[in-house]
Structure formats: structure tokens, C-alpha cells
Amino acid sequence: MQIFAHRGASAHAPENTLLAIKIALEQGVDGIEIDVHQIEQELVVIHDRWVHRTTNGHGQLANLSFAQIRTFDAGQGEQVPTLWEVMALIGGKCRLNIEVKGLKDKTLLITQLLKAEAELGFDLEQFIVSSFDHHLISQIKTLNTNIKIGALTASKPINYAAFAAQLDAFSVNADIAFLDEAFVQDAHQRGLQVYVYTVDEPEDLKMLYSWKVDGVFCNKPGAAKTYIKSLNSQLR
Template identity: 45%
Template sequence: MFIWAHRGASGIAPENTLQAFEQAIEAGADGIELDVQIVEDVPIVLHDAWLQKTTNGLGLVRSSTLEYVQSLDAGNGQAVPSLQQTLATIAGRCQVNIEIKAPNSAGLVAQDIQLALDNAWFKPEQLIVSSFDHKQLQQFASLMPNIRIGALTACLPTDNSRFAVELKAWSLHCNRDFIDIELVKDAQAQGLKVYVYTVNHVEDITLMQSLGVDGIFTDYPARAIQYFKANCQ
């Protein structure tokens, strides 16, 4: 079971911060999932469109200045990191799933990923770009066909994994509340990895195991790893 640290080890550290990412790496997570918004054409690592959700700032992210965002406290004295800073800090120590949240940002994300590759911070196979915005996934794939894409869904599609296959995705990322064995088997038969978010409780972990999914996104990577070590010998 592949363990993705959801926004880093966000159950014990401020989400989407360098502290959360370091704690995920220390826990032994296979990968880190993070979210990208855009401020003044700079990709930053932040989930919500509003600053007040996870920082001591106010207002819409897209209406803010980069200077203002970088001055904020994202928890425990942590700053809001840029995507470039984050990739340079993680530097290939685990895989990274970059989720595009902001509209019209695929090109900017591609630029930062290309910089990470040029500086040898990551190999292409260590990166995934995902989004609920499938048009942006298409755009990103046309810019960087060597980087895997993950198709996100918050529903149970009537045609199962067809939409992800049409996107030429590498993986299907599903909501734990909207997944069944038919979807999992269909996706895997098409060669897709199936990753499920957000799986924090033992009961949900056990259910995901029974469905045969390939990995989970969890806020508590250390706890999930401990569970699998104790129960999958």
C-alpha cells in the first residue's frame, strides 16, 4: 500500500508547510501530496482559495500580493512556501503529488517542475500532477508529457474509469466515500493506479485494503505505516 502524506503530515503539523513535509519524510511516507494556488504568477503551496482558512491572513489568495502572503503565519510560525522552494527542500527524498487548485495555472506549475528537473531535485518518475480540473490536466500533459498525471474525482462515475483513460492518466484519485470494487477493478484493468483520499481511520484503511486499492492519502502517515507493519506481515 502506497502511503501519501496528505498535505504533508497534516494531522500533526500545519498543512502544506515545510514542517509538515519534513515530518512526513521522517515518518517514512512514500510520497507527499500538496496543493498549489497562484499569487502574482508564482505557484505557492496552499489549499484554499481564501487565506483565513489556514493562515492568519485575510482575503482571496488570487487578490493578494506575494509579499503579503509570504508574511503570513501558516501555523507554528511556518510561512506559506512557494512550489519552487518546496521542491528544492524535498529534493527527491520521496515522491510528490502536486495538485493544481488555481485556474489557468498548468503552465506556471510546468515551469517550476522543469526547474526541479533541470536542477536534478527530482526524476520525472518521482512526480505526479493531479487536479479536479481535467482541462488543466490535459494542458499540463501537452506541456510535460514525461510527467505522470492523476485524475481526481469526488464522485462515482457511471462509466467508471473511462474519463481517466481518456485523459491518459497514470492514476485515478478517488474520494473514500465514493468508491466501489467495480471502479477499482475497472481502473486497474486499464493500467491505472487507484489512490484514495482522505483515509485516516483504521476502519477506512481496512476497507481500502479489502477493495484492493494501490494507495491512500492520509493526514497521519506515521500511524498508517505503523498499522500496515502490524497487520500486513
Template identity: 45%
Template sequence: MLIIAHRGASTLAPENTLKAFTLAFEQQSDGIEFDTYQHDDAILVFHDKTLGRTTNGSGFLLQTSLADLKQLDAGDGEVIPTLEEVLATVPNGALCNIEVKHLRNAETWVQDVKRAVEDAQINPNALLISSFNHHWLAEISALWPQVAVGALTATYALDATYCARQLKAKSINIALDVVNADFVNAAKQEGLDVYVYTVDEPEDMLQLKLWGVTGIFTNVPDIAKQVVG
């Protein structure tokens, strides 16, 4: 079972910062998950719409210039990173899950991400693009059919894998609150990978490993490595 650092090693370092991603790989994580916004001037790695929770700034991320955003403290003196800066921390072969929180224009997004992936010499097979917004994933897939997409869901729908089938997704990425053994079996029978978020308790890690999930997103990759690594 793959151990993917959720927003980096985000218990010991500020979430979605270079420090958190570097630490995740030092702790032997199999990959990283991070959240992205397509800002006018860059693709930024950040979780919230607003700046207050994780930086010393205020207001909306997308309404703040890149120059002003780069002045903010995102914790421990870290700055809000761009996609390019984060990809530079990813070792060869590690899974890189880009979660799309905001898509302004799919064409420019695909162009920019392809270029960033090439520049960082990331193997495109190690990429997974996910979003709760499945329309955005469909737009991205239409422009970039080779890239793997993961359908994020916080619900256990009646037709549990419908969204992944529609998207021809590689994976379904489901919330810990709603996942169960039947769901995992159904998804795996359809050839889907199953990732579960956010898994920080050892008993949950052990249960998910027994059910045969592909990977977990965790804020504590060091503990996950000890328990199920």
C-alpha cells in the first residue's frame, strides 16, 4: 500500500510548503499530494481559497498578486510555492498527485503543467491529477488523454464508481469516513486504483491495507511507514 504525504509531511512541517514535501521524501513517502490553484501568474500550491489559516496574510489567494503572495509567511518562514518549485522536490518515480482546487482555463493549465513536468523531468506515468470537480477532470483529460486522473469523492454514491467510469479515471480517491470493504472490492473489480484520504490513525491504516487499497493520503507518513510500510 502506497503512503502518500497529504499536503506533504504536514504534521511536522507547514502544509503545502517545500519543507513539508522535502520532509515527506526524507521520511520515505511513496509520493506527495498537494492542492493547486490556477492563479493568473502561476499555478500555486495552496489549500484554502483564503490566506488567513495558513499564512500571515488575509484576503483571497486569487485576488492577491503573485509578488504579494511571495512575501507571505506560510509557516516556519516558508513561502507559498509554485507548481514548478514543488515538482523540483520530487524524486524519480515518486507518485505526484496534483489536486485541482481551481481551474481557470484548461488549455493553459495543461500547457503549463506539461511544461513543468518536463522541466522537472518527472515521469508522466508517476502523475495523478485529481479533483472534486469532475467537469474539470473531463476537460483536462480531453486535452491530455495520456495523463492519469483520479476522481475525488467524499460520498459513497449508490452507483459508487459511476464518476470514475465516466471519466475513464485511473483511480477513485475516497474519504475515510465513507469507504468500506464493499466499495474497495467493487472499484478494484473494475480495475480502478483506490486511494483513501486522510488516514492518520494506525488502526485505520491497518484496516485499509487488509482491504487492499492502493494507497493512503496521510499527514503522518513517518508513522504510516512504521505501521504499514
């Protein structure tokens, strides 16, 4: 079961910052999950539509310029980073799940991913572009069929993971609150990977491990990796 750092190592540093990414890499994560919005012709890494929860700024992202956003303190003196800065720091050392929250120019994202493959040591296989906006990720997949997409859900549909298979998704990224073993089995039967958010409690990790979930998004990825190693050793 792969461990993804949720917004970086967000229990140890301000979420979605380069510091959180750096700590996640030091903890030996299998992957990192970040959130991306488009501001002007820049892709910025921040979770919310409004900036006041995660920075010392105020206002809605859509009403702010990139220059304004870069003046905000995202915690411990960190700036709101760009996607390119995050990818440059990771440099292909692990997988990267990019949750797209606001994107007008889909080719802007695709161009950056291809450039990262050419210049930053990534393989395109290492990227997963996920979203709750299934129209958006379907369009991205249509523009470049080599890009893996992850269909996010915070529900348990009647037909389980059929919606993700219809999108030609690589994975279904599911809220633990609505997941059950039947959903996992259905997704696997459809050839989908299953990634689960947000998981930090050992009991939850053990349950998902027993269900053969493929990956989990964790705020404390180092602790999760240690726990999964202990489970692996118990089964040897």
C-alpha cells in the first residue's frame, strides 16, 4: 500500500508549501498529493478558493493577481508555490497526485507535465491528475491519453466504481467515510487503482491494508509508512 503525503507532510509543516514537500521527501513517501488552481497563466498550489485559512492574505483566489498571492505568508515564511516549483523540488523522486480545483486552460497543465518529463527527471507515468470535476479530467484525458487521471468521490455510487471506469481513469480516489470493501473489490475488478483520503489512524490503515487498497493520502506520512512496514513484517 503506497503512502502519499496529503498536501505534503501537512501535519509537520504548512500544507501545500515547499517545506511540507521537502519534509515528505525526507520521510521517504511513495507519492505526494497537492491542490492546484490557475491564476492568470500560472498554476498555484493552494487548497481553498479563499486564501485566509492557509495564508495571511484575504480574498477569493479568482479576484487576486499572481503577484498579490506571492506576497502572502503561507506559514513559517513560506510562499504559495507554483506547480513548477513543486515539481522541480520533487525532481521525479516520487509520484505526484495533482488535484485540479480551478483550471481554465487545460493545455497549460499538460504542457507543464510534459516539460517536467523532459527537464525534471519525471516519467509521465508518475503523475496522476485528479478532480471532483469529472468533466475536466475527462477533457484532459482526451487531450493526452498518456496522462493518468484519478476520479475523486465523496460518495458511494449505486454502481460503485463504474463512473471511474467510464472516464478511462487510472484510479478512483475515495473518501474513507464512504468506502467499504465491496467498493474496493468492484474497482479492482474494473482494473482501477483505489486511493483513499485522508488516513492517519492506525486502525484505518490496518483496515484498508486488509482490503488491499493501493494507496492512502496521509497528513503524517512518515508515521503511516512506519506502521505499514510493521504490518508487512508481521505477515512474513
